[in-house]
Amino acid sequence: METQSRNNYRTIILTLTISLIALFLISLVLGRYHLTLSEIGRLILSRFTDVEQTWPDSAEAIFFNVRLPRVGLAVLVGAALSVSGAAYQGMFRNPLVSSDIVGASSGAAFGAALGILLGAAGSMISLSAFLFSSLSVALVYMISRILRQNQVLGLVLSGIMIGSIFNAGTSFLKLMADPNDQLPQITFWLMGSLNGKTLNELFYGSILILIGLLPLMGLRWKMNLLTMDEKEAQSMGIAVGPLRLIVIVCATLLTATSIAVSGMIGWVSLVIPHFSRLLVGSDFRRLLPTSMLMGSCFLLIVDNISRLAFTAEIPLGILTSLVGAPFYLYLLLSRRSRMNI
């Protein structure tokens, strides 16, 4: 990297890291039940060592059972969705692809709705979401390969088709669901929210997200080659098939885990990689870390708005769509002039 762009990149990463830490702490403090930073520090310390209790029991319950899982998951899910979006865009060689378009979301939604309908436990709902998400992406990918004459069109068409089948399936499951219990659960889940998350979900979610995230971070340079023509990549020594499979499996794990813990949070996976690309360019070496940090910051901000700005909580998916959809239109309109910088 040229010295100037390397310095720019370092400044961007440093700014985003500081912003993320600041946002994380602010988000822990903010809420209908106000906690101070010193209380939070003592509460965390109390889990590792003997600390004199100076806080009410309710503060401890709120911090560990409500605030920390929610804020922690916002960071993880924001990072996971953004990184998976960037990865999908690279693998499908299309900057307008996201986990929504390649069917990962609709597959995961169906899987999770099926899990809820069958009365499965939280981890089984996640597993079901993951399996159906993978199935959906695999189908979209295979069909787009068959429609070789125009890869982008093939991808969009097969994504719409498979997505629509899974959406129809989800609607059918809603029809079958108990209207007093399962239906509200599925409906609210589909709107996307981090409300009511537990430390357990934070724990398992972070393990799965790390399993998806770490290989992608390691492979981020090679992902550049996968955006080139398959023959070119192969001639430069890349085992294209296996590598692409690893990246798609990791990206699907990230998407499926995110959706399983937070429901449908649209547009983050499309919009954040684009913002990041405008800042640091297309090289995945810089794009993935930037997307990861920016995604976490973005979702923390939106989640804070979701839980604090209104008397009744607005589901996260609604807010991200309100921001994401107009931005998508903007990208479509200005893609040529802005992206080929």
Add this chain to the structure above:
Amino acid sequence: MSLEISDLHFSYGERKVLDGVSFGLKEGSFVCLLGANGSGKSTLFSCILQFLPNYDGSIKINDTELSSLSTKERAKQIAYIPQSHIPVFNFTCLEVVLMATQSNGSIFYIPDEEAEAVARDALYRVGLEGFEERGYARISGGERQLVLIARALAQGSKYLIMDEPTSSLDYGNQMRILSMVRKLTGDGYTVFLSTHHPDQALLFSDEVLLLHEGKIMQQGRADEVLSSENLSLIYGLNVELVPLMGGKMFTCIPTQVLKES
């Protein structure tokens, strides 16, 4: 060091495309592959580069069967230079060249300072010093082709396979690119290049391979192989070879077209 191809056969289903192709390339030579559309040129390259691995026959570099090498090991032997194109994402020229440096690295390879030095040197060698941070999509077609040549140099392989590298370039860029590639043979690179222009072969090549209906029709010096008879047979058109500069050079004239017009 040499590339040896023996009794190569390849079919797309029932359709035979390569039918017992055998030839050898000498180290440091510039060899042009000529043939009509559909004669099997691209298929031959695809077999050599193992894009189409289901061929019958043998393709060896230094007595090693290419199919027995891993993708990574193969990349150290042969580089592929496609026609210049605009990728989906706009990488910088340096990033495009750096892509070829990974054939020595581990699975989690990230280019280091040394790889960057190799890539910068490759850009310098093709005359693109100062292009490092320029967007690959924003430079001209000729410059993009040079970046792809630089990428092949950064790959470190001594055999360069070029599939019609000048087909989308203007005349000036065609000559500049071919003359650049010609110079590389002096550094020990072996260039195997397909072209639709016999004149390019007459100007630059050490040897010409004529591919006709999936078979090697003739191999040898350009002025010997590119006879009026051979060209007329291949292209289905009367072509005459006209001497220039007292017979030091030749050029092709499509006499049939001249007469008709």
